[in-house]
Amino acid sequence: MFELRVTPGGNRPIYRQIIDQVRQAVATGELAVGDALPSVRQLAEELVLNHNTVAKAYAELVREGVLDSRHGRGVFVAKRRRVYSAGERKRRLDQALNVFLSEALTLDYTPQQIEEAVTNWLDQMTTSKAKDSEVD
Amino acid sequence: MFELRVTPGGNRPIYRQIIDQVRQAVATGELAVGDALPSVRQLAEELVLNHNTVAKAYAELVREGVLDSRHGRGVFVAKRRRVYSAGERKRRLDQALNVFLSEALTLDYTPQQIEEAVTNWLDQMTTSKAKDSEVD
Amino acid sequence: MFELRVTPGGNRPIYRQIIDQVRQAVATGELAVGDALPSVRQLAEELVLNHNTVAKAYAELVREGVLDSRHGRGVFVAKRRRVYSAGERKRRLDQALNVFLSEALTLDYTPQQIEEAVTNWLDQMTTSKAKDSEVD
Amino acid sequence: MFELRVTPGGNRPIYRQIIDQVRQAVATGELAVGDALPSVRQLAEELVLNHNTVAKAYAELVREGVLDSRHGRGVFVAKRRRVYSAGERKRRLDQALNVFLSEALTLDYTPQQIEEAVTNWLDQMTTSKAKDSEVD
DNA sequence: GTGGTCTAGACCACA
């Protein structure tokens, strides 16, 4: 089943971590259209978080069209809709990519190393989720 | 000449945007070792910012070894030196990669498309650098 | 408890003085991994400083890996990690040593006296750390 | 003869570098009481510096009692006098030493390595000046 | 003129 993991000490805010992981689960098909997510309170308890933090993450995902919130029923994976125009999507991707690449080059990584790192992360995200949760 | 643009309302803090763009200019060779940057106050006026915001960005770039600051003289592109330990470099790469992938997935790009974009940009950045130095 | 003192007129900037004292407290074991530091605003009020000055000092200590900052929670003593490359560590050591020796020579201490003082303090610092943890 | 070397790109201000080197030369006996120093303009020309920078360094050394300036004659090494009381000297040394040691320990140097570094620098200052200037 | 430090005070982001 879909499982979230959150590290409170990390660099990224907790609500961001939730958003990222839900997005990834949807992007990789681990969560399919119509699947239910744990309720705000359930998840908050499970992860030992303030429920405001979970609510904030869900709200943002709803705003983006990744999730649908149905009052009194729960929160579900929405039918995907594109928010940005093709040109805007491209522009945003390029900008984010430029920021990432220049940081990586500043850190003295070679193009090969950078490509490897990207590939590794993408592989990891799409395949080895199950393995990770064994370690838990 | 080297030119910066900054959008105050955006997600990314202004001083981060300055850092990003200077790193990019150095990574692509638009700024070469020894080149002077606009003075703190000059740039602040140009971008309609407070000088402290520019100073904060420059200070971070000095810490990273991208720039050299010479008191009373100005700020210059530094000779490359590696500032961080292996562990710290990895930490920073992973963090930057996470931010990038999160953005790319939000934009509904598939892993394949992301990898392609990375490869394309890396080629482009490294070849544009070569071309520039011929012109020099 | 951990207490800081700061002299605004001195040669060393206030935020540096804060950095120095936190580093000392961590080096001697007065502050242990996981300990919370006074909040930015609390400390600012206590020392009759602007909160920005305290924030600047804490930010530098976070960068150095001495502290961890958790947004919305506070600032804590970090688990030791090595942030800088060998070259950078050497650079910083030499710089600090230069500042120290310059001060010591100004005070008319001879090389022998300086070496003695260094040895004595190193013994003292490392043994006081051991003692503290027994008491704990 | 007494020779100064100054690196404009370095971390320490130029006038500080001059002060430090004159102090060291006096401390190690390379410059003896009554010896003449190069005039402000001579030294400025030799080191390709603004003469204000040299003047500032000399002025500070005169204020500290290291040099004597005799109007129309030149600048000379003064008969040493102690400016601080014994207690004050000790206090200042300890404080400077604490700042240095906690920085070195934060950088993850061991006590042995720190002692070595101190010894090396002191040796170098007192003996290998001649060797260095060959390299010039 | 150029960079660096500090204050006072507003407003945002996160838990």
Add this chain to the structure above:
DNA sequence: GTGGTCTAGACCACA
């Protein structure tokens, strides 16, 4: 409540 960003503006340090 806690940390982070930004402005306006003063004053210092250095060349």
